[in-house]
Amino acid sequence: MLSALLVMAAIAIVLGAILGFAAIKFRVEDNPLVDKIDAVLPQTQCGQCSYPGCKPYATAIAAGEADINRCPPGGEEGIQKLADLLGMEFKPFGSDTAAPKPKSLAFIDETTCIGCTLCIQACPVDAIVGAAKQMHTVIAAECTGCELCVAPCPVDCISMQVIEEKIGNWKWKYPVYALTTAGNVAAEATR
Amino acid sequence: MRKLYKFHGGVHPPSNKTQSTRSAIAHAPLSSRLVVPLHQHAGETAKPVVQAGDHVLKGQMIGMPDGFVSSAVHAPTSGTITAIGMQAIAHPSGLPNLCATLMPDGREEWIERIPVDYREHSPSELQHRLRMAGVVGLGGAAFPSDVKLRTGKLKIATLILNGAECEPYITCDDMLMRERAAEIVQGAETLRYMLDAGEVLYGVEDNKPEAIAALQQAIKDSGLKHEAVAIPTIYPVGSVKQLIRVLTGQEVPSGKLPTDIGVQCFNVATAGAVHRALARGEPLLSRIVTVTGNVLRAQNFEALIGTPVAELVALAGALPDTKGYIMGGPMMGFPLPDIQVPLVKATNCIIAASEELFPPPPPPMPCIRCTRCVEVCPAELQPQDLYWFARSREFGRAQAFSLFDCIECGACSYVCPSNIPLVQFYRFAKSEIRAREHDKQLADQARERHEYHEYRIEREKREKAERLAAKEKAALASRHAGDPPLTSQQKTEQAELETRRAHILERAKSEVEHAGE
Numbered sequence: 001m002l003s004a005l006l007v008m009a010a011i012a013i014v015l016g017a018i019l020g021f022a023a024i025k026f027r028v029e030d031n032p033l034v035d036k037i038d039a040v041l042p043q044t045q046c047g048q049c050s051y052p053g054c055k056p057y058a059t060a061i062a063a064g065e066a067d068i069n070r071c072p073p074g075g076e077e078g079i080q081k082l083a084d085l086l087g088m089e090f091k092p093f094g095s096d097t098a099a100p101k102p103k104s105l106a107f108i109d110e111t112t113c114i115g116c117t118l119c120i121q122a123c124p125v126d127a128i129v130g131a132a133k134q135m136h137t138v139i140a141a142e143c144t145g146c147e148l149c150v151a152p153c154p155v156d157c158i159s160m161q162v163i164e165e166k167i168g169n170w171k172w173k174y175p176v177y178a179l180t181t182a183g184n185v186a187a188e189a190t191r
Numbered sequence: 192m193r194k195l196y197k198f199h200g201g202v203h204p205p206s207n208k209t210q211s212t213r214s215a216i217a218h219a220p221l222s223s224r225l226v227v228p229l230h231q232h233a234g235e236t237a238k239p240v241v242q243a244g245d246h247v248l249k250g251q252m253i254g255m256p257d258g259f260v261s262s263a264v265h266a267p268t269s270g271t272i273t274a275i276g277m278q279a280i281a282h283p284s285g286l287p288n289l290c291a292t293l294m295p296d297g298r299e300e301w302i303e304r305i306p307v308d309y310r311e312h313s314p315s316e317l318q319h320r321l322r323m324a325g326v327v328g329l330g331g332a333a334f335p336s337d338v339k340l341r342t343g344k345l346k347i348a349t350l351i352l353n354g355a356e357c358e359p360y361i362t363c364d365d366m367l368m369r370e371r372a373a374e375i376v377q378g379a380e381t382l383r384y385m386l387d388a389g390e391v392l393y394g395v396e397d398n399k400p401e402a403i404a405a406l407q408q409a410i411k412d413s414g415l416k417h418e419a420v421a422i423p424t425i426y427p428v429g430s431v432k433q434l435i436r437v438l439t440g441q442e443v444p445s446g447k448l449p450t451d452i453g454v455q456c457f458n459v460a461t462a463g464a465v466h467r468a469l470a471r472g473e474p475l476l477s478r479i480v481t482v483t484g485n486v487l488r489a490q491n492f493e494a495l496i497g498t499p500v501a502e503l504v505a506l507a508g509a510l511p512d513t514k515g516y517i518m519g520g521p522m523m524g525f526p527l528p529d530i531q532v533p534l535v536k537a538t539n540c541i542i543a544a545s546e547e548l549f550p551p552p553p554p555p556m557p558c559i560r561c562t563r564c565v566e567v568c569p570a571e572l573q574p575q576d577l578y579w580f581a582r583s584r585e586f587g588r589a590q591a592f593s594l595f596d597c598i599e600c601g602a603c604s605y606v607c608p609s610n611i612p613l614v615q616f617y618r619f620a621k622s623e624i625r626a627r628e629h630d631k632q633l634a635d636q637a638r639e640r641h642e643y644h645e646y647r648i649e650r651e652k653r654e655k656a657e658r659l660a661a662k663e664k665a666a667l668a669s670r671h672a673g674d675p676p677l678t679s680q681q682k683t684e685q686a687e688l689e690t691r692r693a694h695i696l697e698r699a700k701s702e703v704e705h706a707g708e
Contacts, residue, residue: 038638041634042630042634043633043634043635043637043638043641044637045637045641053641054638054641055641123644124641124644125637125640125641125644126640126643126644126647127640142636142637142640144633144637165284165286166286166288167230167280167282167284167286167288169626170282170284170286170622171619171622171623171626172283172615172618172619172621172622173619174619175612175615175616175619177554177555177612
């Protein structure tokens with residue numbers, strides 16, 4: 001009886017020590033959920049969700065402080081992904097968030113630019129190059145289309161240009177056809 | 192007799208090849224205006240190295256390879272470059288792309304051609320020459336050949352020359368093998384040398400006995416140990432993985448390349464182009480193209496790259512009831528958006544379509560899950576499942592069902608009793624998945640840049656504060672520089688004062704915070 005108790009106690013102590021050690025050794029500093037949510041967000045860092053970036057928004061969602069339908073660049077698909085990740089119901093965009101727009105890039109009209117560096121300071125991903133009183137330009141490959149540089153420009157030389165469809169980014173379209181003969185006849189008639 | 196193997200599925204569409212093999216390959220006359228696209232190959236667009244107004248010689252490079260997977264583009268004849276800009280090209284999207292327009296002067300003046308004996312050069316030197324000669328796969332995918340020859344440390348046991356040409360109507364490889372077998376054999380030997388491959392096999396469908404005989408004769412004449420193998424006619428045996436399966440019995444695993452199992456595959460026409468590029472120093476300027484379908488004289492033409500398709504069709508005599516033109520075969524080709532588009536390195540066939548030859552498909556009906564598509568799928572996929580996933584945009588599940596192993600051969604659509612355009616759904620799903628992966632990559636890049644941006648701002652703030660503190664300290668030091676050193680009592684007093692000040696500051700701060708709440 002006593003030996004059994006001692007054995008059980010010894011096992012409990014050893015296992016407890018391992019668990020305690022593991023808890024210190026493999027301690028996770030951040031909330032892993034935040035990173036998972038952040039991975040789904042489009043990383044435009046535009047602040048349209050009213051948080052100062054994608055990571056703060058992810059933190060707020062993880063803490064249950066923010067809704068999942070506040071990210072216009074992510075589109076409805078983004079909401080669906082967040083809903084799947086968090087086991088929540090899909091929610092359409094609220095009335096206080098901007099409507100999703102086609103992806104665009106900032107373009108600086110270099111003849112108008114006065115070189116004030118305000119846009120450089122506003123850019124969350126350092127995608128604008130230039131120096132004081134020198135012409136600025138956008139590195140198109142790095143621009144996320146967040147529009148944060150548009151407002152600070154004192155001479156309104158920055159415009160957002162929708163990304164054109166080219167051979168390089170062209171996609172096959174969803175096949176559309178009428179399923180029944182009756183439908184086809186109707187389609188013919190309207191043509 | 193070599194033991195041959197079978198792959199799963201396959202179909203037997205009517206071959207329609209005899210129409211265009213009745214006469215020899217004809218040379219298409221020089222066009223009055225050539226439009227040479229700078230993106231004729233898989234990979235990066237070639238960078239233009241000539242300007243409008245430049246006079247170029249036949250074979251002069253006009254587009255420089257740009258990036259690892261890229262290839263050069265050359266002037267198909269001598270003349271003047273009149274423009275470099277966006278023009279309609281042969282692409283299913285109908286979108287324009289960067290092209291050089293060339294007005295031929297009719298003199299056909301060549302650049303200096305430097306023939307090389309491949310045996311005297313290293314494979315890497317030859318790879319570079321092929322890249323600069325613009326040699327790409329001529330079977331239809333136009334993948335740069337030099338990249339396929341960079342096999343690294345992988346040992347290549349078998350080199351396969353693909354002369355299967357399994358798609359209906361197309362006969363350009365058949366005619367090339369019949370008429371220029373010696374060139375192909377020499378090219379194949381060059382490729383074998385570059386890959387240090389063991390055996391060399393030619394896979395030709397047994398519905399081309401003349402081509403097989405010509406190859407066998409050429410091999411005999413050359414004294415090389417190559418082997419031309421007649422393989423059973425079934426679509427799509429000309430697809431790389433299926434051809435490897437038939438000839439060697441080996442299967443290329445999902446997501447792997449043939450080189451991973453020690454096999455490499457080139458089209459017979461590519462071998463011919465390799466031979467020309469090295470032994471004659473001629474870059475890839477022309478190709479053989481089948482013009483067939485609803486035409487008076489279906490035939491193969493050797494035409495310069497950049498020749499308008501409309502001129503080739505006129506040579507063959509398109510009949511008045513032609514409704515449109517298909518580039519490629521009827522199974523995998525696409526309707527041309529415009530008949531004025533230029534011939535490119537990938538154009539193996541132009542089919543004039545009429546209502547009689549290609550009646551409009553009956554309206555698609557719902558999938559009845561008959562699984563006839565499963566029976567014919569050469570990649571052993573579940574086409575009906577892939578169709579459901581693509582249709583409902585469940586891309587993750589489509590990928591889990593190996594969507595990217597689909598070779599888009601169209602066998603499933605061919606047998607579908609409900610006439611569902613299955614391949615269109617797979618293409619849609621594939622391009623959506625690729626676009627999402629691209630977006631994901633951009634997002635990861637943006638996240639990294641944003642994190643660095645925040646770190647930089649933080650660092651700048653810290654550095655500014657440090658600079659300010661150092662400045663203050665220096666000012667203080669200079670103010671007290673002239674004073675006599677403090678006694679120990681004065682020092683204690685000063686320390687006490689400092690602690691009190693800190694305490695007051697602390698209290699003031701906490702009050703402000705409380706007031707804020």
